[in-house]
Amino acid sequence: MKTFKFKIHDNNYKVNLLSHEGNILDLEVNGTKYVVTLREDVKTTKTPTLVRSASKRPVEPLKVNPSTKKTKILAPIPGTIMIVDVKVGDKVKVGDRLVQLEAMKMENNITSEKSGVISAVHVVKDQRVLQNELMLELE
Numbered sequence: 001m002k003t004f005k006f007k008i009h010d011n012n013y014k015v016n017l018l019s020h021e022g023n024i025l026d027l028e029v030n031g032t033k034y035v036v037t038l039r040e041d042v043k044t045t046k047t048p049t050l051v052r053s054a055s056k057r058p059v060e061p062l063k064v065n066p067s068t069k070k071t072k073i074l075a076p077i078p079g080t081i082m083i084v085d086v087k088v089g090d091k092v093k094v095g096d097r098l099v100q101l102e103a104m105k106m107e108n109n110i111t112s113e114k115s116g117v118i119s120a121v122h123v124v125k126d127q128r129v130l131q132n133e134l135m136l137e138l139e
Contacts, residue, residue, distance in 0.1 A: 085100070
């Protein structure tokens with residue numbers, strides 16, 4: 001049992017909450033018992049809902065052109081860089097993980113599709129990247 005004290009227009013009220021089941025309350029106000037039925041609350045959300053349309057163009061896969069000397073590794077989706085596995089001068093082969101990118105609470109491993117040497121690293125741990133943002137360069 002909970003007890004509340006109110007003062008309304010210089011009148012004192014002592015309210016005892018005897019029981020509460022669903023939307024029915026048994027109260028005692030200054031010694032007099034009452035059964036009170038609560039109305040349903042109208043719930044309003046304080047946080048607006050963001051509705052975003054789907055991307056108009058699909059994600060472009062990494063295109064490796066063996067005849068060019070430099071290959072640019074772009075972020076396939078927006079996210080946060082969790083791990084950078086390489087540094088400038090590292091030799092990588094096909095299938096080696098270069099970067100781990102977290103997007104929508106999923107860890108995405110960005111792997112090398114070409115053997116070579118890392119010539120530039122444009123990202124660091126905890127950096128946010130946008131889709132198609134340059135992350136690494138491979139020679």
